[in-house]
Amino acid sequence: MKKPTMLPATMSEMWATMGSTLASFMFLWAIIRQYCPYELRRFFEKYTHQLTGYFYPYIRISFHEFTGDRLKCSEAYAAVEAYLSTNSSKSAKRLKAEMGKDSSNLVLSMDEYERVTDEFHGVKVWWVSSKVASTPTRSMSYYPEQEKRLYKLTFHRKYRQTITESYLEHVVREGKEIRVRNRQRKLYTNSPGYKWPSYKQTMWSHIVFEHPATFETMAMEPEKKQEIIEDLLTFSKSKDFYKKIGKAWKRGYLLYGPPGTGKSTMIAAMANLLNYDVYDLELTAVKENTELRKLLIETTSKSIIVIEDIDCSLDLTGQRKKKAEKSSDDEIERLNKEIAKREGKEEGASSSKVTLSGLLNFIDGLWSACGGERLVVFTTNYVEKLDPALIRRGRMDKHIELSYCSFEGFKVLAKNYLDVEMHPMFEAIKRLMEKTKITPADVAENLMPKSPRDDAEKCLSSLIQALEEANEEAEKKINDEDLGENDPTIEDSVLSQVDKETEKSS
Ligand SMILES: Nc1ncnc2c1ncn2[C@@H]1O[C@H](COP(=O)(O)OP(=O)(O)OP(=O)(O)O)[C@@H](O)[C@H]1O
Numbered sequence: 058m059k060k061p062t063m064l065p066a067t068m069s070e071m072w073a074t075m076g077s078t079l080a081s082f083m084f085l086w087a088i089i090r091q092y093c094p095y096e097l098r099r100f101f102e103k104y105t106h107q108l109t110g111y112f113y114p115y116i117r118i119s120f121h122e123f124t125g126d127r128l129k130c131s132e133a134y135a136a137v138e139a140y141l142s143t144n145s146s147k148s149a150k151r152l153k154a155e156m157g158k159d160s161s162n163l164v165l166s167m168d169e170y171e172r173v174t175d176e177f178h179g180v181k182v183w184w185v186s187s188k189v190a191s192t193p194t195r196s197m198s199y200y201p202e203q204e205k206r207l208y209k210l211t212f213h214r215k216y217r218q219t220i221t222e223s224y225l226e227h228v229v230r231e232g233k234e235i236r237v238r239n240r241q242r243k244l245y246t247n248s249p250g251y252k253w254p255s256y257k258q259t260m261w262s263h264i265v266f267e268h269p270a271t272f273e274t275m276a277m278e279p280e281k282k283q284e285i286i287e288d289l290l291t292f293s294k295s296k297d298f299y300k301k302i303g304k305a306w307k308r309g310y311l312l313y314g315p316p317g318t319g320k321s322t323m324i325a326a327m328a329n330l331l332n333y334d335v336y337d338l339e340l341t342a343v344k345e346n347t348e349l350r351k352l353l354i355e356t357t358s359k360s361i362i363v364i365e366d367i368d369c370s371l372d373l374t375g376q377r378k379k380k381a382e383k384s385s386d387d388e389i390e391r392l393n394k395e396i397a398k399r400e401g402k403e404e405g406a407s408s409s410k411v412t413l414s415g416l417l418n419f420i421d422g423l424w425s426a427c428g429g430e431r432l433v434v435f436t437t438n439y440v441e442k443l444d445p446a447l448i449r450r451g452r453m454d455k456h457i458e459l460s461y462c463s464f465e466g467f468k469v470l471a472k473n474y475l476d477v478e479m480h481p482m483f484e485a486i487k488r489l490m491e492k493t494k495i496t497p498a499d500v501a502e503n504l505m506p507k508s509p510r511d512d513a514e515k516c517l518s519s520l521i522q523a524l525e526e527a528n529e530e531a532e533k534k535i536n537d538e539d540l541g542e543n544d545p546t547i548e549d550s551v552l553s554q555v556d557k558e559t560e561k562s563s
């Protein structure tokens with residue numbers, strides 16, 4: 058017969074014994090930690106882990122924020138973060154709030170060291186967000202300790218298969234969808250003030266990308282516009298095709314043309330069409346090739362990497378030119394160097410050591426394949442100055458010329474700026490445009506109403522006036538050139554002007 062009164066006594070005795078055993082063990086462990094040599098401690102730790110693993114029926118999976126020695130933000134971590142942002146906001150008690158897409162909604166996610174439970178097909182799991190201090194690797198040992206964030210997933214070992222085979226896939230899939238839904242597109246730039254590797258977690262700084270340009274608002278020939286749109290859309294849907302042909306999923310565009318013809322505007326329109334982020338790479342702020350590679354690795358998928366005015370960014374021009382191929386460009390360069398010398402700047406004083414081969418590697422080297430789904434866009438005003446190696450197909454797959462405004466282009470601008478599709482003044486504008494070069498930027502400026510009283514007619518006549526002036530100026534220039542060709546006094550006057558300015562400033 059059972060003695061019911063005995064049970065509580067036995068239980069309490071048992072707890073008491075267990076408590077004191079635990080306390081003794083912890084005391085012993087504290088002594089071991091303090092006095093034992095490192096190897097012996099490792100030995101104890103190893104066997105303690107094995108022992109707890111034997112009795113403790115739970116499995117834990119960690120999702121670290123960075124993979125590959127802090128090289129890249131882990132996609133799994135980002136997916137888990139997004140998944141938990143929706144699923145934890147109902148149950149977590151401490152939440153973080155961030156702005157969501159279009160700055161119109163707040164996105165909540167669990168705060169550090171917060172714990173939430175989730176259920177999947179009747180299986181209960183626990184998620185904890187945590188932080189660990191990471192000791193810097195030997196190469197980075199002069200940098201202070203950094204914190205690494207991670208999520209830990211805990212579940213009973215009998216559900217190992219369900220969790221690893223179905224639940225994790227479900228988390229990543231949903232997380233990615235949520236990320237796309239909440240994503241605010243970003244405009245990144247590499248800030249020149251930081252040294253690599255910096256205390257910051259990433260080499261890019263960003264703001265929300267909010268440029269309103271679209272292909273609809275761009276002034277260019279309709280067929281050319283359609284061709285570019287189709288090219289971009291085909292690229293974005295060709296994941297399997299690129300895999301089949303064994304090519305990294307990326308495409309290079311070279312946009313060239315005079316200033317104010319819409320190169321930068323087109324990049325914004327591309328980003329808006331494809332819903333991509335933009336990485337505006339300031340090449341002159343990059344110290345060396347390794348830094349360039351690091352920047353590349355940190356870019357994410359679905360993005361456009363932009364290098365504007367590539368001819369000005371680096372001395373990439375003429376490196377492979379033969380000496381015999383001297384052109385008038387070389388003459389201009391010589392003049393520029395002379396001016397720089399007189400202004401007290403040393404020749405080639407640029408602090409950037411990025412080389413042409415470093416840049417070529419950036420575009421299509423082995424590292425360029427990481428990330429996938431990316432456009433690389435170069436812009437230049439002087440396409441003929443670029444090294445052919447840089448712009449050959451495969452690197453810059455599509456060359457797009459943006460040129461002076463055509464009548465078709467003007468009609469798009471007139472519709473955008475004035476809501477006018479037909480007007481009797483169009484005929485005169487068409488005639489003038491056929492013989493005068495005017496950039497879309499200049500047309501746009503003239504069509505812009507300058508006061509509330511400015512109507513379509515006022516703006517159109519201002520454009521006609523601008524066109525007539527440009528026409529006169531062009532004719533005058535031609536006449537002057539005929540008269541003063543190869544005038545050596547021009548060079549002298551430029552240099553003496555610089556001399557005067559340098560004297561003044563000193
Ligand atoms: N093709 C175009 N369609 C519509 N607007 C244009 C176009 N080209 C220029 N613009 C207008 O002119 C302004 C300047 O254009 P943008 O900055 O794109 O020129 P760019 O070719 O990048 O010049 P740069 O070579 O000097 O960088 C833009 O703000 C835009 O409003």
Ligand SMILES: [Mg+2]
Nearest residue numbers: 320321322365
């Ligand atoms: Mg530009």
